[in-house]
Amino acid sequence: MSIRLQLLLVALTTLILPWAGCQYARELEAALRDSQEQSLLAGARTIANALSAQPQRVFRDPDEVTRFVPGRGDLYVYPLRGAPLLDGYRDDWGIAADPVPWPTATGYAARVQAGSTTRYLYLYIEVDDPHFDAEPSDVHPERDRFDRVDLDLEGPDGSRAYYFFGTSAPGLIAAQSIVNGGDGRDHAAPEPRIQAYWLQSAAGYHLEVRIPANFLGARLWIEARDGQTGASAGVNALHDPDGGHLFSKTAGLDELLGTFIRDGIRATVIDSNALKLGVAGNLGDGAPGDPAAAAQSWYRWFMPIDASSFPPFSSPPDRLGGDSVTAALAGHPHAQWVRSTDGEQLLLTAAAPLAIDGKTRGAVLLEEAADQLLSLRDRAVSRLFDFTLLATAAAVIVTFGFATWISLRLGRLRDAADSAVSSDGKIRLDIPESTRADEIGALARGFERLLTRLNEHTQYLRTLGGKLSHELRTPLTIVRSSLDNLEAEGMSQDQRLYVNRARDGTLRLQSILSALGAAARVEESIRQAEFINVDLRELLASAVAAYQDGFKDARFALETPADPCFIRGAPDLLVQLLDKLVDNAVDFCPLGGTITVLLERRAGAYVLQVQNDGPPIPPALLGRLFESLFEQRQDRGDKPHFGLGLYIVRLIAEFHGGAAVAANRPDGGGAVFAITLPLI
């Protein structure tokens, strides 16, 4: 992994800042939530305390505790906003709740809903009875069989009154009561103050009833009866004298509650049945801070509001539910975060018990939309995010730039180190970055020192041959001149033998010395060489003829183009190059083998090849053969080899702007040395 990538990864650790910010925001939110719970709960307690001091303004009958039992015909009376039209439809009641199924033992189905304005109680009764049994004229409910609804009312004074509804034709009707007629018989007499509308449909009939408020006390019994079968649904005042309780909101409590609360909070007072006694306030739809915008904020991806853990909460028109309410009715104040079932609103609910004389008679529930809190957190978090992301981005960019700079410098240093020692062993000493004061500069200086030492050593090695040949020449001359003198003094036959051996030795030494100095001399003669136009074809022809004379053991073959092949060059050096190549080829060519000298014209250059039969060159050596002092000969002959021959070839080839390469013949039967020489 590159340094740049590594430092980039390191820089990414600054992303821990926004993460830490998130954690902080979460804790902040938890604390805020807690404090909001406490404050809302305190509000609920305050209201509960205030209300418990004046129970008569809360409960219709502060002394009586009535349980709400649906099975005995207990009804919650919904407050109606305006007086509905008596038409058999309850669309205009404006109540979201459905009518409640009425108790039945016979499978006869009826549903009932009650509502009230200040002056009237309205009943809506829905009976599943497709077959209409009309009321006969001069009706008597005990005797006649027809579809009817019985209504027993307990008056404000506790007296009971019986009414029934039946009709010969659907439409607006009045309730009928049984009165003692003048004939001693009971007659049905209409009670015009209790009006109803009978609407017949395919499934059954609807009855919308309007009863003046002053007819009513605390209880009411409703029973629907089929004229055909006598099956019934509902409660009978005679059979269930304990039932039929009406529960409704307490008049004036809404206004009273309204004085306790502020905007955005809804307060609800419930009785021990959790039925609503009073409601005030509205959960503001457009809470400050525009929660919709906050909810769409992009970092919600990282910090979603986990509403799924909040229990769903609904506030139906008649009663309240939920953990808070349950706890409060059990006597314990309780706050809870909930989510509204209608939409995605988060709510905080806090309920406090409403105790009268030490007994829990109900509860006060406060609800507040949580959007405000969320928007507060969102604002904080979004600013935090903006700042930390800005800081992180800056840190990443700076680190990346720095890393790029470092790796650029290291790359320069690496390139310089790579190319410091060229293939011909020359050493470049100009290392970049070495003037810098930092560690990379120190590294560069280290390289420079290393290369300087290497260069000194290489220089020493390079000149060692020349120096050796020079320094050894004087002592060698002393030996030879002494031998000359010795010979001139006159010697015996034996002495002469030894002197001759010593002389042979000095001759060998001398040839070694001149071979050692050969490269240096070639470099010198290259410096002094002059280029002329040379016909390679003629040069090769004459040289190869000479080689054929000189090397009797090898056969020479020469292939050249038909036309003269002129290049710019130094003929002496070219012959020397050829000498070295042929020398080399002869050494490796088996007895009777052929050495082929080949001249071809290729794109932009002449290619001179010297091929010989013999063993192929090991592939590992191919690239190194032309290096100075490179020698890997297995069989050392009497001729000294210092690995300078092919180096001289390369020097001369490069001096002519060409190149020297070694290869094996495709058939594996020998080696090919090819020299490229550019055209004029």
Added chain:
Amino acid sequence: MKKHIAIVEDEPALRENYAAALGRYGYAVKTYGNRKNAMQAFQIRLPDLAIIDISLEDEAEGGFDLCRDLRALSAELPIIFLTARDSELDAVSGLRLGADDFLTKDVSLPHLAARVAALFRRIDALRRPGDAAEIVRRGALAIDGEKMQTTWNGSPVALSLTEFWIVHALARNPGHVKNRQQLMDAANVVLDDTTITSHIKRVRRKFQQCDPTFDAIQTVYGMGYRWVE
């Protein structure tokens, strides 16, 4: 009368060997280890021939200085450079300073003696008036084998002894290819191929100074050189 030879050489063993060998050939030899001693002696009396090493004790180019001073004392005195160095530059410098020959220490004592004798012969021949018996003529070239003088179209070409013998060997048999070994033998020197090549080059240049169209010495690649008329 014995000829006087001065050997200026800082290596005592070599100096004594040369002295002994030349003494054996009948020369009176005086040896000097450094330039100062040599110059003091030369100012009193000039030798008939001086053999000088280039580097003398702590003077790397002391021989060149000595040669210059000696040439100032006498224009005719034959001077041979004898050196362990064999670089082209040294040879050119030495010959330019007016040395008659430039030998590497590879030369054998008999060869050295032959050189010395040849130079004395040249001096003697120069002092003897008009004798043209030994003159070889090849077109514009005239070689006086006795005086070891060469002329081209009548104008003298100043060749060193080695160069003279190379030209002599080539021109005596025009058209014959002389390989390097033959040329070395003719010049009584042991030289490597590059040095022969540079001698040939120098000879060509000297002739070309007289006649820019000079092209009589031809290279036969891989074999050697020949004189063409």
